[in-house]
Amino acid sequence: MNEITKMLLFMVSCVLTNNFIFSKFLGCCPFLGVSNKVETAASMGLAVTFVMTIASLFSYMVYHWLLVPLKITFMQTIAFILVIAALVQFVEMFLKKASPSLHGALGIYLPLITTNCAVLGVATLNVSENYNLIYSVLNGAFSAIGFLVAIVLMAGVRERLENAKIPECMKGFPISLVSAGLMAIAFMGFSGLV
Amino acid sequence: MMNILFAAVVLSALGLAFGLILTFAEKKFRVDVDERIAEVRACLGGANCGACGYAGCDNFAEAVVKGEAKPNSCPPAGEKGAKEIAAIMGVETSVEEMKVPRVLCSGRAGVAFSRYRYDGYRNCAVADGLAGGPKMCRFSCIGLGDCMDHCVMGAISIVDGLAVIDYDKCISCGECAKHCPRGAIQMMPVSQTVYVNCRNTDNAREAKSVCMSACIGCGRCKRECKYDAIYIENFFAHIDPEKCTRCGACASVCPCTAIKDLINGLPHRPNFY
Numbered sequence: 001m002n003e004i005t006k007m008l009l010f011m012v013s014c015v016l017t018n019n020f021i022f023s024k025f026l027g028c029c030p031f032l033g034v035s036n037k038v039e040t041a042a043s044m045g046l047a048v049t050f051v052m053t054i055a056s057l058f059s060y061m062v063y064h065w066l067l068v069p070l071k072i073t074f075m076q077t078i079a080f081i082l083v084i085a086a087l088v089q090f091v092e093m094f095l096k097k098a099s100p101s102l103h104g105a106l107g108i109y110l111p112l113i114t115t116n117c118a119v120l121g122v123a124t125l126n127v128s129e130n131y132n133l134i135y136s137v138l139n140g141a142f143s144a145i146g147f148l149v150a151i152v153l154m155a156g157v158r159e160r161l162e163n164a165k166i167p168e169c170m171k172g173f174p175i176s177l178v179s180a181g182l183m184a185i186a187f188m189g190f191s192g193l194v
Numbered sequence: 195m196m197n198i199l200f201a202a203v204v205l206s207a208l209g210l211a212f213g214l215i216l217t218f219a220e221k222k223f224r225v226d227v228d229e230r231i232a233e234v235r236a237c238l239g240g241a242n243c244g245a246c247g248y249a250g251c252d253n254f255a256e257a258v259v260k261g262e263a264k265p266n267s268c269p270p271a272g273e274k275g276a277k278e279i280a281a282i283m284g285v286e287t288s289v290e291e292m293k294v295p296r297v298l299c300s301g302r303a304g305v306a307f308s309r310y311r312y313d314g315y316r317n318c319a320v321a322d323g324l325a326g327g328p329k330m331c332r333f334s335c336i337g338l339g340d341c342m343d344h345c346v347m348g349a350i351s352i353v354d355g356l357a358v359i360d361y362d363k364c365i366s367c368g369e370c371a372k373h374c375p376r377g378a379i380q381m382m383p384v385s386q387t388v389y390v391n392c393r394n395t396d397n398a399r400e401a402k403s404v405c406m407s408a409c410i411g412c413g414r415c416k417r418e419c420k421y422d423a424i425y426i427e428n429f430f431a432h433i434d435p436e437k438c439t440r441c442g443a444c445a446s447v448c449p450c451t452a453i454k455d456l457i458n459g460l461p462h463r464p465n466f467y
Contacts, residue, residue: 066208072201079205086212090219097223163315 007138013194014142020118021150021180022187027118031151032176034109041155045148047109049141051091052119055084056140059123060133073127080123088114118147150187154180230282231255237278239270243346245367258283269293270365293381295359295370299335300391300407300452302354306334307404319375329355330404333393335378341370386435388442391454395428409452415444 020026027048034044059080067073092110095103103110113119122143126136157179166175235255242250246267248257257263258279265279265287272292280287299306312321312328318336321327327336337355349363350370357379359370371379382389390409394401398410411429423437424444431453433444445455 062208066204070200070204072197072204075201075205079208082205082209082212086216089216093216093219093223096225100225 007134009194010135011138011142014139015146015149016187016190017194018143019146019150019187019190020121020143021147022184023191024121026121027116027147030112030116031147031154032173032180035151035155035158035176038152038155038159041151042148044109044112045144045151048113048116048118048147049144051084051088051110051113051116052122052144052147053137053141054091055087055119056122056126056136057133058083058087060126060131060136063123063127064133076124076127077120080120084119084123085114118143150183153183157183228259230259233282234258234279237271237275237282238268239275239365239367241270241346241365241367243270243365243367243369245269245369269367272366291383291385292366293368294361294364294366294384295368295379296382296389296391297335297357297359297379298389298391298393299331299333299356299378300454301329301331301334301405302356303337304354305405305407306331306355307406312338322375331394331401331408332404333376333378333395334405335374336376340373340375341379344369344373383435385440386433386438387456388433388438388440388445389454390431390433390452392450392452393430395430397429401429407450407452409448410450412449414447414449415453418443418447 018024021028021031030044030048035041062079062083063073063076067076067079088110092103095110122140126139129139131139154176158176161175161179170178231252232255235251238251238255240251244250246254246263246269248254248263254263254268258265265283265285266276268275268279269292271279276287307330308328309325309330310328312324314320314324316338318327318338318340321336321338326332327334329336335356337352337357339350339352339357341357342350342352346367346369347363347365349360349365351358351360357370366381368381371377371381378393392405392407392409394405394408396404396408398412401408401410409430411426411431413426413431415431416424416426420441420443421437421439423434423439425432425434431444433453440455440457442455442458445453445458
């Protein structure tokens with residue numbers, strides 16, 4: 001298997017097989033919190049994609065070029081949080097200046113991502129899986145696309161649920177959690193794919 | 195011990211570096227916001243109702259400052275708000291009279307005849323598509339609350355199969371009128387306190403067969419009116435708000451209790467059918 005095939009397979013596995021929400025259970029809070037409408041869910045997913053890609057690049061650099069040489073890799077969690085928080089702040093400022101329309105579309109979701117565990121998760125997973133720079137960035141980008149797919153699908157389901165006849169006790173969160181679980185089972189079907 | 199101190203020092207340095215970068219970025223990427231935007235924003239209704247056609251009050255304020263929107267296009271802010279905004283922007287503005295939504299149907303349950311009992315999805319547009327809705331009258335308020343769902347202020351409730359608007363809560367955004375599939379809610383000038391509370395333009399026999407309170411175009415109001423403000427067209431009484439003096443004489447004689455007089459509280463007599 002040559003390198004490109006390997007990379008393509010890796011991308012597919014990030015999106016479907018190792019989906020962040022349905023098989024790793026990371027990023028569940030925005031997944032349930034902002035999946036009421038397809039539009040907002042898509043904005044959130046795009047914002048996460050944006051931040052996770054850059055965050056995995058920068059966390060790789062900080063880990064391998066700063067923490068490893070100084071032999072303080074045990075501080076990785078704190079360092080990553082610091083990197084992500086600073087990065088999100090910076091990206092928000094930059095977008096406000098450079099592209100107000102994109103800033104308007106991502107809106108409040110950007111600062112929210114600081115506390116998204118999927119972003120921290122991808123940084124620590126990159127370290128524990130020993131990915132190189134290219135694979136780290138690919139992992140960040142395509143795991144985030146998996147998140148985007150999941151949250152948009154979930155928003156579609158929830159929009160339909162609005163019109164469904166649901167027993168009073170199951171309305172709102174309970175039925176959302178049940179549908180999320182069913183979606184996770186469906187995604188398990190991809191497990192033999194790669 | 196040294197190890198811990200070292201880690202702490204390195205991380206503090208890292209934090210400091212990020213802090214410095216962010217400070218510089220803040221300086222470099224600073225976007226100057228027009229201070230008038232905040233001032234205009236303060237004059238608005240603040241409910242993000244969307245009546246102005248913008249996504250929210252912030253967007254509207256921005257559009258006003260850019261000159262894209264007119265100062266008087268915020269209905270909740272009303273006359274006072276429009277004047278304040280015009281003063282901030284230094285422009286002249288004409289102020290239109292405030293309009294309020296009126297539910298133009300008096301066919302409450304028991305007055306309007308029903309075609310069938312509707313037990314489906316609670317949505318007027320859906321019910322309307324099902325053989326013309328549960329009420330016989332094709333002009334009626336269906337009473338399943340599409341307007342209620344779209345009211346950001348929670349000012350609408352459904353009483354006896356009719357939408358009822360609480361004018362203490364209403365901010366005149368017009369969302370209810372926009373979302374009524376029948377057009378049974380219409381925006382009317384607030385001073386028009388006497389109005390025909392019906393929209394049925396069918397002939398008398400037709401109208402009477404669907405609702406006891408439908409306007410049948412009999413013309414008693416026209417004869418009663420001393421100011422020649424009423425004319426009958428398509429079996430339906432129209433009140434000309436220019437000529438009408440809001441005396442309420444028409445409301446007191448309407449055999450169908452289809453004319454509403456908000457000041458005198460008519461129609462107050464029970465239906466005599």
